[in-house]
Amino acid sequence: RAMTDRLLVGVLGNRDAGKSHTWNTLFGRTVRRGKSPHHLELRPGECVEAFLVSGSFEERGEYAGDILSDQDCRIVLCSMQYTKEVHQSLDYLIDNGFFLYIHWLNPGYSDPGETWDRLGLVSQILSVPSALCIRDGKKDAGARVQEMREFIYGWAKYRDLIFDC
Numbered sequence: 406r407a408m409t410d411r412l413l414v415g416v417l418g419n420r421d422a423g424k425s426h427t428w429n430t431l432f433g434r435t436v437r438r439g440k441s442p443h444h445l446e447l448r449p450g451e452c453v454e455a456f457l458v459s460g461s462f463e464e465r466g467e468y469a470g471d472i473l474s475d476q477d478c479r480i481v482l483c484s485m486q487y488t489k490e491v492h493q494s495l496d497y498l499i500d501n502g503f504f505l506y507i508h509w510l511n512p513g514y515s516d517p518g519e520t521w522d523r524l525g526l527v528s529q530i531l532s533v534p535s536a537l538c539i540r541d542g543k544k545d546a547g548a549r550v551q552e553m554r555e556f557i558y559g560w561a562k563y564r565d566l567i568f569d570c
Contacts, residue, residue, distance in 0.1 A: 410479065412560050413498050414455075414553060415507040417485040417526070420464070422513020423542040424484040428459050430546040431482075431553060442478040444570055447558040452570030454478055455557075461486040462494045469497040479566060480557065487524065495529055505535035506556055508549055510542030 416424040429435050436443065442454040456478035462469050463486035473481065481503070485491050498505060507530055512519045530537050536556070540549045561567050 410564075411501070411503045412480045412557070413503040413505050413507075414480065414482045414557060415485045415505065416483075416510060417487055417491070417507055418510035418513040418542060419487050419516055421515035422487075422510040423546065424461070424486075424510065425459050426514070427508070427510075427546055427550060427553075428457060428482060428484070430550045445480075445482075445557070446570055447554050447561070447567070450569055451558075451567050453480055453557065453561045453566050453568070455480040455482050457481075458483040460484060461491075463488045463490040469494040470501075473497070473501070479564070480561065487526075489524055491526065492524070492529065495526070499529075499533050504560070505530055505533065505537075506553075506560075507535065508538045508540050508553065511539050513542040516542070 416427045418424055432443065432445065436457055436459060438457055438459045442456045444452045445455040446452050456476050458472060458481065461484040462472070485494060485507070495505075527537060538549075538552070558567070
């Protein structure tokens, strides 16, 4: 596989920032982490397979490799909690050649306001093949979810991963 043959779509934020709400909006229903990939409809009748990690590795005290090493789905959707432990998750993803497409909810839905990147995540993310977006988690999720949908569609279309659903 080429270096960016796998896509990580991440939603980064503090607790109650709107990470799970983002995934629920993307799928149009309540979704939870499972053992197998979901079919994600990107445009009417056009789907991709995506493995969802809702409930961040950081919140659950898990190592990303323990969940993702056996997963060969090319698109991974992942909640990421803004804590120092997220560096370990990012290291795993970077070491395993994922292209990182991350929406940082800053401020998050429950945050008092915008914060600076005290953990140095921006440098870690932007030093590798990636795209980092900072989005307001207090605003309606529709626009940022549509932006995600369009990015995933373009990435997947180029790699011939779209199928009829």
